[in-house]
Amino acid sequence: MNWISNVVRPKINSFLNRREVPENLWVKCPETGQMVFHKDLEANLHVIPGSGYHMRMEPMARLRSVFDGGKWYDVALPSVAADPLKFRDEKRYVDRLKDARAKTGAQDAVKVGYGKLDGLAVTVAVQDFGFMGGSLGMAAGEAVVTGLETAASRGTPFIIFACGGGMRMQEGILSLMQMPRTTCAVQELREAKLPYIVVLTNPTTGGITASYAMLGDIQIAEPGALIGFAGPRVIEQTIREKLPEGFQRAEYLRDHGMVDMVVHRHDMRATLARLCRLLMRVPQPAVVTTETPHTEPVVPETAALPAPAAVAAQ
Template identity: 85%
Template sequence: MNWISNVVRPKLNSFLNRREVPENLWVKCPETGQMVFHKDLEANLHVIPGSGYHMRMEPTARLRMMFDGGTWYDIALPAVAADPLKFRDEKRYTDRLKDARTKTGAQDALKVGYGKLEGLAVTIAVQDFGFMGGSLGMAAGEAIVTGLETAAARGTPFIIFASSGGARMQEGILSLMQMPRTTCAVQELREARLPYIVVLTNPTTGGVTASYAMLGDVHLAEPGALIGFAGPRVIEQTIREKLPDGFQRSEFLRQHGMVDMVVHRHDMRATLARLCRLLTRAPAAEAAPTRHEAPVAEADAAAPAAPAAS
């Protein structure tokens, strides 16, 4: 027996040719510790099957879930100054932006789309917590204002899925200015007598809660979402009292009148479609279309997004 040929070489080959297994094939439930295969989680709209815990959804998946046929038009968003204050803490703001863009594949924390929801034209914006905590800066403010103006110009309801830690500190006062700007844009939509519906997802806090996230005609929330201005730990340290169980969670806010409905993600599409029809007095849809119908004469304001893969 040749020890080098029969033992050492096969072991070296097996070690060198070992296949790398991706680390994100399984997702752990933050509440129960249940492990879920990532394909099963995606098929269940990122809701843990056993516990019902709502994981975060990235904007493209959220828009695909909402629009008929999984297709829509991406609304072109204005460009803004990348680093107006030349901000630097542990690293430069430009480097943080570059890292976030590489990680998410997006230019900033908001994505806006236009399409059909059960046959009714709607404009939808989605905030991405994965992009610097969904923070509200100049780019996000411009995206919201553009989305609201687009909805007003086209006569559609405007739906926003809010998810943010608050204003973006790297932009200082310029980020805080987006709070009144978005408030004024909401008022313009209201003057056009068009619905503004806010869906609060986990988490929605800080300056976002203090502005456009609490100005909707109807406020929906996903189960278990953290919603508030300051976090519960900060409040406890300030008032030096123990907060009630479930404080600042969507179910608690529903009980105290700050949220109209707590809606499971599986029911979100049908609920929003029903609300949009009710608020616009549109006739009920006979059946949800199976394919996206391209709007007429929209090419100058929006670019078509690729259809979702089945």
């Protein structure tokens, strides 16, 4: 009886009361293999502390890092046909959309917000690589166009964090038509003389690079981001040559004139605020000093000097 009560019963209770431990508590750095606790990674804007590797950032976290106080207004996006071509490969396209929406909690790959950045009104769009690789379909194209039109109508700069693997093959020609549509919307913003700033994140490839992602007034890239049209492996197989070290990475593109600057994520908000104020010709806010006034009278330095000797009259 003692064996049953002292050994068997506690083991049964521990088995029944076992708690499931989430699998994503620790994140591994793709470059160094360093393990980082997920809370520490979130607090560091999803940058690995040791190596500085920039992990992907979901749209909500990205918007919180940009807007003042982490607060903004969601821009309503138009609805589109869910499966215009009735596409099916190994799975139906509508089922893939359901899985992506359940995984990310978003309707599609682009989210648009309106708010204040350092006191200046801005419109910001973010692409989510977690939603079918950030691919550009009808819904994502409509979101980018709506964001550009919102910026034009409200007279604000438009900032987009581009990310994705290109066009969405399940929508065929309807997906490809988002390239000229977004390009025309960029031109409308340019005619309104409003800034268009593009932040290229990892990865930005395919038709996204071939359209709105390379049309910014200012082209910014995050460190180490893969930016190009075709992938490096495809290029090597096509030309049958070894590509240069760091080819298609943000630093390589900056050195060869395709990107204006490479900005660390910790400095991104301050850089965007400074660029928006510069392009909008809005002066920087006055710096308010917080120094406490002296409570005791300050004696001028000259009071400590000896009085000048009298000059005898000639």
